Amino acid sequence: MLYWLSNGCIALGLFFWFWGTFPLLGRRSVLFKLHSLSIADTLGSLAIMVGLLIKIPREWPLLVLALFSLLVWNTVLGYVLAYCSSVEMDHD
Template identity: 70%
Template sequence: MINILSYICIGIGIFFWFWGTFPLMGKRSVLFKLHSLSVADTLGSILIVFGLLLKKPSEWPLLLLAIITLAIWNTMLGYVLAFCSGEGDHNEPQS
């Protein structure tokens, strides 16, 4: 039963990876595309690592660290890329 649940989590994670790439082909703004991709990638990666956690519970410290790192890193990377993709000079004072 655990193997089936593990494969389901991994499969859903891979589905999220592919699902996040479809908005890249649309005609929406870069920020919308980036947000869709980063959310789907983060959820997919966390589900894949969770599926691995179900298969190898003896490795829980490393896999839990991977889940936490994915959540923090992908979130911060999305914010940084969104900030850098904005127009204009961000160092100018606003008047």
């Protein structure tokens, strides 16, 4: 039961990764790509972490630390990248 739950979480995370990364190859604007990428990376990585946490609960401090830093940093980084790239667009 737990085995399938953890594998399902990891598979879901990997699906999110692929789903959010494929727009990078298209010809859309930076902000569109950033949106899909931040959603995919954050949610996908969270799902993978939760899957690992279910699989091996012994290493929970590491995984929880990684989970929180991922959550905070990816949000801040998305904001900073959006701010920096949109300033250039205003300028042009």
